[in-house]
Amino acid sequence: MTNNNQNHFQSKLPTATVSIFSRMSLLAQQHQAINLSQGFPDFDIDPKLTNLVTQYMQKGFNQYAPMPGTIELRKAIAAKYEHYYRITVDPTEEITVTAGGTEGLYSTIAALIHPGDEVIVFEPAYDSYSPSVQSFGGKVIPIKLVAPDFSIDWDIVRSKITHRTKLIIVNNPNNPTGRLLTKEDLNALEKIVEETGIFVLSDEVYEHIVFDNKHHISILASNILRQRGFVVASFGKVLHATGWKMGYVISTPQLTAEFRKIHQFNVFSVNTPMQYAIADYLSEIEYYQSLSPLFQQKRDYVIDKLSTTAFKPLPCEGTYFLLVDYSSIATEDELPFAEKLTIDHKVATIPISAFYTDGHNQNLLRICFAKKEETLKMALKNLQKL
16 A cells, blocks of 8 residues: 655755765765865874873763763863953853754754745855755855855845845855955944844854964954854864864854754764863863964965966965866866866866855866875876876
8 A cells, every 4th residue: 555645755955965075075986086075184183182082981981971062171162262362252151062063053053044034145155054944944045256256245145135034154264265254244244233133153163274374253253243143163173083073153142042952952962072082182272273384384285286287276265175277277067077087187176066056167176185295295296187
């Protein structure tokens, strides 16, 4: 007998497919290509950190952590904001440890978005934003930013705001463009929030990877944005341990209480021994200062080697991603060119068109340079042959 309920199943994400990151990484594996596509380091994390995890496991810290996170880790996070930003954050009521940045994003959107709510997303955008909004019945309002500067026209943003606009999502520094929001950008955002009461979700997972003596400005630095905002951060990016899936969300006590209502029924709590280990490890607060020089050296190495190729790098102010223009090499669209590059030249990258709702093509690829020098050297040798 046929089950009619199964025949009438309605997908919440009918157009969702395997992510471009998984697709290109699989292609790289199939063709033994060097994987500069998916954003993860291929070098080891500090043995001191892994030893700390082992120590806390052996000491018996293996049961559920408190739902908001261990107080030791939340205090370490608060200490960082005080030290680097002169921003006071309450570790008890304003910080929640999450199962990675993506869970932080998803749970924030879940707490805010009701069916029919509109969410402004700047594209090219990280691929989890829109599906998360859509899964709760929200409508994504994309605003297209284009090369080479990917600047935001705030008059266009204002023109997109309606009575249904609930949230604006920003990513600073931006993946995939590598650009930073300026003080003027944040002032414009602040004015919109003050006038409308719209909420802001600020994805700041690359906050400590900023180059050329530039500075990341958190929305927490603005009292107006802080009152209506959520900041999402990631230990995966800070500790070179993306597979640990550890992050956190900061918001006001009132908004944090709403966030935790979702978080507790989503993952409840996060890996206990790792929380204690990270809190211990990051008690040496100067560690954060090592990140920008490490990745700037890698960025500069890649840019220097690309100067002997027909690839044209675009400006990169932060993150560990670099955009390259291949228009002087080929005219084909980004996805087929990226696939050809992987199969024929053994270097996997990400087409930027995948970060746009409409697949906007600009002959751009994203390279992840969070790799060992020998990995980058081999990949660039292949690219120099084009």
